[in-house]
Every structure is written in C-alpha cells, then in structure tokens.
Amino acid sequence: MKILVINAGSSSLKYQLFDMDGEKVLAKGLCERIGIDGHLKHTPLIEGKEVFDENVNLPTHAEAIAAVIEKLTSSKYGAVASMSEINAVGHRVVHGGEYFSSSVLITDEVLKAIEDCVPLAPLHNPANITGINACKKVMGENIPQVAVFDTAFHQTIPAKAFTYAIPKEYYEVDKIRRYGFHGTSHRYVASRAAAMLGKPVEELKLISCHMGNGSSICAIEYGKSVDTSMGFTPLVGLPMGTRCGDLDSGVIQYIMNKYGLNINEIINILNCKSGMLGVSGISSDFRDLDKSAEEGDKHAQLALDLFHYDVAKVVGSYAAAMNGVDAIIFTAGIGENSKDTRAEICKYFNYLGCELDRDANMARGKETYISTPDSKVKLLVIPTNEELVIARDTKENITK
Numbered sequence: 001m002k003i004l005v006i007n008a009g010s011s012s013l014k015y016q017l018f019d020m021d022g023e024k025v026l027a028k029g030l031c032e033r034i035g036i037d038g039h040l041k042h043t044p045l046i047e048g049k050e051v052f053d054e055n056v057n058l059p060t061h062a063e064a065i066a067a068v069i070e071k072l073t074s075s076k077y078g079a080v081a082s083m084s085e086i087n088a089v090g091h092r093v094v095h096g097g098e099y100f101s102s103s104v105l106i107t108d109e110v111l112k113a114i115e116d117c118v119p120l121a122p123l124h125n126p127a128n129i130t131g132i133n134a135c136k137k138v139m140g141e142n143i144p145q146v147a148v149f150d151t152a153f154h155q156t157i158p159a160k161a162f163t164y165a166i167p168k169e170y171y172e173v174d175k176i177r178r179y180g181f182h183g184t185s186h187r188y189v190a191s192r193a194a195a196m197l198g199k200p201v202e203e204l205k206l207i208s209c210h211m212g213n214g215s216s217i218c219a220i221e222y223g224k225s226v227d228t229s230m231g232f233t234p235l236v237g238l239p240m241g242t243r244c245g246d247l248d249s250g251v252i253q254y255i256m257n258k259y260g261l262n263i264n265e266i267i268n269i270l271n272c273k274s275g276m277l278g279v280s281g282i283s284s285d286f287r288d289l290d291k292s293a294e295e296g297d298k299h300a301q302l303a304l305d306l307f308h309y310d311v312a313k314v315v316g317s318y319a320a321a322m323n324g325v326d327a328i329i330f331t332a333g334i335g336e337n338s339k340d341t342r343a344e345i346c347k348y349f350n351y352l353g354c355e356l357d358r359d360a361n362m363a364r365g366k367e368t369y370i371s372t373p374d375s376k377v378k379l380l381v382i383p384t385n386e387e388l389v390i391a392r393d394t395k396e397n398i399t400k
C-alpha cells in the first residue's frame with residue numbers, strides 16, 4: 001500500500017510518499033511560494049532516480065499537487081508508475097476543535113467540521129482545507145483522504161486542565177479553552193518511549209518535551225495527554241524561536257497604549273518578534289544563540305537561560321500534576337540535536353532522582369537513553385516522525 005502524506009501551509013506544501021510494506025519513504029519534497037511564483041524540490045529515495053530542484057509555476061495548491069504527482073510518476077524522478085498506485089492521502093490538519101479526538105476518513109461532514117474550526121486556527125486550517133480540495137481535484141473524488149489533527153491527542157485533557165478562569169460563557173458559547181498542539185509528535189514519542197522502556201504506555205507517566213521552532217511540553221499519563229503547555233493558540237507556554245510563550249495579558253494593553261499599536265500589530269510582535277529572537281536581539285535559531293553565548297553575548301545567554309528555566313518549570317509542574325514521572329523525553333530540532341540545551345535543562349532535575357549520562361548525551365538525532373543506568377527517572381532522546389504517524393493513521397482508517 002502506498003500513502004501520500006501532505007502538510008499544506010498557506011504558501012507551502014510538504015509531502016512524503018510511503019510504501020507501507022516496510023514503512024519506507026519512497027520520495028519527499030517541498031513546494032514553496034505557492035500563489036506567488038513557485039518552487040519545487042523533489043527528492044526520490046530510490047536508487048537511480050534524480051533530485052528535481054527548480055522554479056515551477058504554482059498559482060494555486062492544485063497546480064502544486066499536480067506538479068508533485070507529475071514528479072512522483074515520472075520515469076526520471078519518480079517513485080511509482082502511475083497515480084493509481086497511490087492508495088490514499090493523509091493530511092496534517094492543525095485544528096480539530098472538540099470535534100475530533102482521533103484521525104478520521106474525510107467526508108463532506110468532516111470537511112464541514114474542519115471549516116467550523118477555521119476561527120480557532122485562521123492561519124492553518126484554511127491551508128489544510130485547500131490541500132484536501134486540491135488532492136480531490138487532481139487525484140479524483142474517490143481517492144480516500146484522512147485527516148490527522150495536531151489537537152486530537154490532547155482531547156483527553158480533563159476540564160480542570162483545559163479550562164481558563166474566565167466567564168464560563170466563553171467556553172460554553174465560544175469554545176475558548178486549552179486545546180494544545182504537536183499532538184501527533186507527543187503521541188509518537190510516547191509510544192516509542194514505551195517500546196524503549198519495555199512497558200505498555202498504559203503503565204507509564206511520561207513528560208514529552210517537543211522543542212523546535214515551536215515548542216510544547218505534554219504530560220502523558222498512562223498513554224493519555226493530561227496537560228500540555230500550548231493553549232487556545234500555539235502562542236503560549238514556553239518561549240519559542242519568535243513566540244513569547246506565557247505572558248501577563250496586562251502587558252498587551254500597556255504596550256498598545258504606550259506605543260499606539262492596534263491588536264494585530266501587538267499580536268504580530270508576540271508571534272514573530274519575541275521569544276528567543278526578541279530577548280537575544282540576535283536570532284531565533286538555537287545554533288546562532290549557542291555560538292553568540294559562547295562568544296560572551298549576555299542577551300543570547302539570557303535567552304537560553306530563560307528557555308532552560310521555563311522548560312524545567314513546566315516539567316516540574318507536570319511531575320507534580322501526575323504525582324510522579326517515569327521518563328522525560330526530548331524531541332524535535334532542539335531536543336534531538338542540542339546536547340547543551342538538554343544538559344542545562346537536566347541540571348534542574350536532580351530532585352527527581354534524575355542523572356544525566358554526559359557521554360550518552362553526546363548523541364544526536366537517534367533514539368537513545370541519556371540518563372545513567374541508576375537514574376530513577378529515565379531521560380530519553382527520541383526523534384519525532386509525524387509523517388509516519390499520519391501514514392499509519394491513514395492506513396488504519398482506510399482499512400477499517
């Protein structure tokens with residue numbers, strides 16, 4: 001069975017084609033600048049096939065999907081002989097609101113519910129819907145398509161953890177609550193952690209730290225998400241590359257009044273100019289910050305210090321919320337690659353009986369323990385693989 005996994009953004013579209021016999025990636029790629037001019041980088045992972053990396057005209061997502069299919073089926077760059085070999089498409093969909101607690105086969109009713117969630121994710125859900133419709137147009141009405149939601153895994157969070165302390169009508173009427181994101185990643189690393197620990201996930205208390213451009217932490221008790229640091233939007237929780245994370249809402253009013261900004265301008269500052277970039281004044285990228293901090297830049301060091309501190313605070317609060325923790329997982333760009341970030345964060349965990357193995361912590365981008373054999377709480381590095389989860393969920397939903 002071959003499954004195409006699509007992650008459609010407003011002007012980009014990432015894809016991977018999986019052969020589910022052996023769960024191999026046959027080809028992957030990225031369309032960029034859709035609706036502006038267009039660029040396609042297509043990488044087949046089959047011997048003898050060539051990489052395609054050129055500007056192509058991509059006025060809409062439908063042309064982007066058509067260009068992807070053309071490359072996937074070409075004799076020079078391709079991975080399949082014809083489009084009919086692709087059995088189904090799996091889509092990353094950012095927001096499923098309270099409608100979806102698992103992945104679903106896309107029907108007209110499902111598409112309507114995804115549309116109903118547009119106000120909750122105005123930048124993301126419209127792009128995901130465009131991607132679904134573009135596949136229908138290019139691959140035919142009958143191609144089975146499955147939606148895999150970033151929010152679904154967190155639908156098990158109890159009311160005491162998802163409720164904001166504002167007048168109850170805002171939840172009852174407007175569905176304002178903590179939703180959480182990165183659910184596909186947290187779910188995947190939790191299942192891998194269980195495999196590494198040799199125990200069913202239903203017997204474990206895990207804390208997953210997804211640290212990339214966007215970062216979130218998830219408390220996973222007996223296989224279920226019971227709390228997470230992102231909220232109604234992906235702006236809150238930890239400070240991130242360019243996002244502020246948790247912030248006293250009084251600051252918004254103060255800055256707006258003082259500098260005569262409107263709400264869109266201040267939200268743009270909090271989304272795009274804050275976080276690591278804002279505090280350091282240098283970069284949102286941890287590699288740049290590590291370098292500048294090593295060279296003695298105080299602001300870069302402060303940005304890093306506050307990130308480590310906030311991660312440690314959230315992990316501590318989740319250990320308290322679950323009344324214990326068996327393992328702490330590091331994943332995504334920073335979690336998988338930055339030994340220094342992991343080491344600094346783990347300095348806060350001695351009270352848990354957690355001991356970092358400095359040699360093991362040199363590892364990059366592979367599944368491994370980074371705690372000593374005697375460490376009471378285990379420390380794990382697990383590379384995330386959201387595309388594989390989407391492919392697996394798609395297979396499961398079309399063979400049900």
Ligand code: ADP
Nearest residue numbers: 211212213214284285286287332333334337338
């Ligand atoms: P996204 O949230 O966009 O999926 P990623 O999970 O790919 O992001 O993470 C990207 C971030 O990972 C980069 O901005 C960078 O800060 C960080 N990163 C990647 N490699 C390293 C490294 N070797 N050392 C430190 N940070 C790294």
